[in-house]
Amino acid sequence: MDESAVVFGSQSLVGILCEPAQAKEMAVIFVNAGSTHRCGPNRLYTILARRLAAKGYASLRFDISGIGDSPPATDLGKFRDYAARQVQEAMDYLAQAKGYPQLVMLGLCGGADIAFDGGTANERAAGLILVNGAFVDGDAFADLYHKASRKTANRFYAAGLFSPRRWWRLVTFQSQFWKRLARRKEAAPPAHTACDRSTAEMASVDSRLKWETLARRKANVLLIYSEGSVFWDIYKAANKNYLKSCYPADRLAVAFHRNADHTFTLLSAQERLANQIEQWLDTLPPSHKIAERIAI
Amino acid sequence: MSAGVPNQNGTITPVMFPSGYWRLMGVHYAPSLQTRRGVGALMCNQVGPDYAEYYKTVRMLVGMLVAKGFDCLRFDYTGWGDSQGGCEEGSVRQWLADIASAEALLKERSGCSKMCLCGFGFGGLLAAAHAARCEAEALLLWESVVDGRSYCRTLRKNHSAWLRGSFVKATELDKKFQAMGFVGAADLERQMRQWRLTDLPLCRAHRVFAVVQDGSSDQAVIAEHLSRGGISVKTCAPGDALPLRPMRAAIAWLEGMAGDG
Numbered sequence: 071m072d073e074s075a076v077v078f079g080s081q082s083l084v085g086i087l088c089e090p091a092q093a094k095e096m097a098v099i100f101v102n103a104g105s106t107h108r109c110g111p112n113r114l115y116t117i118l119a120r121r122l123a124a125k126g127y128a129s130l131r132f133d134i135s136g137i138g139d140s141p142p143a144t145d146l147g148k149f150r151d152y153a154a155r156q157v158q159e160a161m162d163y164l165a166q167a168k169g170y171p172q173l174v175m176l177g178l179c180g181g182a183d184i185a186f187d188g189g190t191a192n193e194r195a196a197g198l199i200l201v202n203g204a205f206v207d208g209d210a211f212a213d214l215y216h217k218a219s220r221k222t223a224n225r226f227y228a229a230g231l232f233s234p235r236r237w238w239r240l241v242t243f244q245s246q247f248w249k250r251l252a253r254r255k256e257a258a259p260p261a262h263t264a265c266d267r268s269t270a271e272m273a274s275v276d277s278r279l280k281w282e283t284l285a286r287r288k289a290n291v292l293l294i295y296s297e298g299s300v301f302w303d304i305y306k307a308a309n310k311n312y313l314k315s316c317y318p319a320d321r322l323a324v325a326f327h328r329n330a331d332h333t334f335t336l337l338s339a340q341e342r343l344a345n346q347i348e349q350w351l352d353t354l355p356p357s358h359k360i361a362e363r364i365a366i
Numbered sequence: 367m368s369a370g371v372p373n374q375n376g377t378i379t380p381v382m383f384p385s386g387y388w389r390l391m392g393v394h395y396a397p398s399l400q401t402r403r404g405v406g407a408l409m410c411n412q413v414g415p416d417y418a419e420y421y422k423t424v425r426m427l428v429g430m431l432v433a434k435g436f437d438c439l440r441f442d443y444t445g446w447g448d449s450q451g452g453c454e455e456g457s458v459r460q461w462l463a464d465i466a467s468a469e470a471l472l473k474e475r476s477g478c479s480k481m482c483l484c485g486f487g488f489g490g491l492l493a494a495a496h497a498a499r500c501e502a503e504a505l506l507l508w509e510s511v512v513d514g515r516s517y518c519r520t521l522r523k524n525h526s527a528w529l530r531g532s533f534v535k536a537t538e539l540d541k542k543f544q545a546m547g548f549v550g551a552a553d554l555e556r557q558m559r560q561w562r563l564t565d566l567p568l569c570r571a572h573r574v575f576a577v578v579q580d581g582s583s584d585q586a587v588i589a590e591h592l593s594r595g596g597i598s599v600k601t602c603a604p605g606d607a608l609p610l611r612p613m614r615a616a617i618a619w620l621e622g623m624a625g626d627g
Contacts, residue, residue: 073382073389073391073448073450074382075380075381075382075391075393075448076380077380082372082373082378084378084380084393086391086448105422106418107418107421108448109418109442109447109448111418112549113446113447113453116447116448131448138421138425139378139380139393139425141373141378225533226533229533239530246530246531296533297533298532298533298534328533329533329534329535329537330533330534331532331533331534335534336534336536336537336544337453337544337549338536338537339534
């Protein structure tokens with residue numbers, strides 16, 4: 071395995087190209103998780119990149135303008151728009167300069183949404199691994215997030231119903247529950263924007279167009295959610311039913327990781343995540359078959 | 367090595383460089399020729415769960431320093447960030463060797479005659495240890511750990527509180543020294559606990575600037591220990607989430623150092 075620092079694209083983006091000695095034709099692009107630089111939270115991207123290299127997959131983890139070591143953007147417009155464009159530049163770089171014809175996008179949290187946007191817009195994206203992504207847009211997102219947060223908290227407390235220690239902490243006011251309760255009152259959205267099913271559906275209109283594009287392109291998608299992430303509840307409210315009925319089941323896999331937090335902090339959670347990603351990548355058809363499929 | 371990338375204040379060059387058995391990832395930020403002062407600032411980042419948060423502070427400080435004509439190098443220690451090595455390979459001894467390698471690289475690339483070590487969190491303790499045996503002119507300590515034992519205790523306490531308040535359940539694999547994403551070999555905690563600012567030999571830098579909470583015990587320890595031997599010590603409170611005030615104060619202080627013959 072060889073890792074080298076690279077600079078590419080119109081905005082001189084900084085990244086690390088990780089290549090195995092015997093590379094497969096398919097490479098993986100890691101998209102910044104929120105504002106965390108290219109190593110990912112808890113060094114997750116570096117760890118995954120090296121694990122994938124051991125399996126023969128090259129990868130590029132890079133910084134979008136203004137994150138990590140890439141120079142800040144000026145006059146590029148909205149973050150999500152130029153981030154998606156830069157993801158495409160990364161795809162062009164891997165395809166044209168490095169000769170990887172098929173690519174898989176991988177993003178966590180905000181990175182999942184950007185990987186989704188960038189992958190939708192470029193036919194080279196044969197697969198998407200989207201970890202704890204929201205895939206909802208517009209002003210309704212805040213309301214949806216608020217409601218989903220409640221559900222996440224409810225799941226947490228339900229899991230502790232039979233734990234004497236948790237009950238002890240609750241009655242002795244050591245539990246975080248009391249702080250969360252106070253915060254919940256402060257952060258409640260205005261009554262007229264209460265979140266219901268139609269709000270959730272409205273919030274994902276743009277995303278649905280993108281899902282349709284991916285479905286037409288026969289892209290393979292792995293959605294991963296962790297138990298401790300609010301985005302699991304957002305997914306259930308906004309996208310679960312839609313994807314179940316509209317996205318081809320043989321190209322969509324949804325995984326739920328118990329005992330894992332939003333950023334897969336513990337080693338055991340990272341290990342399970344890496345295993346799943348490796349297994350899923352191995353199920354993808356060879357790149358010449360994907361090219362045939364797109365041509366059809 | 368990649369070619370340098372010009373930006374508004376100079377050039378950014380990502381570089382992989384050796385440190386013993388390992389190759390480390392670093393980024394050299396060179397100022398434009400017109401503003402270059404001939405002073406290097408080596409960023410010794412935090413070693414801990416808030417490494418990524420400090421990375422943003424480091425990056426911001428570097429941007430401001432380069433605009434003022436300083437050559438800067440930030441790098442990842444062995445087993446951290448993009449550098450080689452897994453979490454098992456990190457050790458205090460190795461990290462100190464990494465700082466020495468990074469300093470040599472910065473001197474080689476920039477030709478700087480003066481050097482400032484900038485340490486963040488536990489990286490501050492490492493920078494202070496290195497400053498005791500190198501020829502750095504100045505030492506900048508940003509919320510530096512002063513006692514490894516109490517730092518490790520805080521990490522453990524915060525990790526336990528985080529575990530209690532999350533869905534996460536630790537398994538056999540998580541028996542290593544872990545603190546909210548910071549993972550080390552079983553022996554690492556023992557090593558880190560042994561390091562204390564007050565046990566370090568006298569700093570050879572002529573001046574020290576510390577970003578530390580006003581009135582804290584750390585402030586007293588830093589001022590008392592480092593001012594021995596006539597070293598000039600200046601302190602500033604860390605301020606808010608966006609630490610512009612201490613950054614400006616630190617840069618003004620560094621400019622003063624660069625201006626002194």
